[in-house]
Amino acid sequence: MNGKHEHQSSGPGKSSIIDDELVTALDALQPSEQRQKVSLFSQAYPSIVRAIARQVPQKEILATLSRNGLKLHPVRYREMLEAERKSRDQDGKTICCLSCGSEIVPQATTSMGSQFGRSDTDKVRA
Template identity: 35%
Template structure:
């Protein structure tokens, strides 16, 4: 029996039913990969800076989160997340020493340069 069905059986409020249905949709939807990459990004980025191959990071990500993402898609997801974080000024820092990771700093600089060029035109 699903969580939604169990909730309906208990007759909670319509708002509670909606909250549970939306929560289940978020967890079980196509957006799960995006949510998982956002969650794992700092750890992945930290290890990539330590010269862990992208292929190894991808394999570990797929095992940990239960996905079957292929290398080109994984690289694109990482690049998109770097750009997203750079746009919002979120720089990834090492959890051990607190130093900003260079890949994140480089991505932030590229976004800032691109934004500067667009404003000049």
């Protein structure tokens, strides 16, 4: 191969030659650190909710997240928890207990500082 890639452009029969260096550079681009954190948190969210439902202390959840590449201040953790809860509520996504299959319903975060509202225990729907 000559170091060039042929790609179809918007018009019929038109093509453009793209240098390997440009393709490699574009393929190597990564999202911002903040976007990576949001993505990792979103992936971990169901497990976080299940841990909260088991009454795992917030401090332990934050320590586990930190050990696994997601270091968050408690205030930022609660903000992300609330944002993810709202997003999933809007999308109709549910989280279920791995043991019994019941839906876990996270409560909204309040200024009191608990993980999901007035208590650290989530409601479970049978």
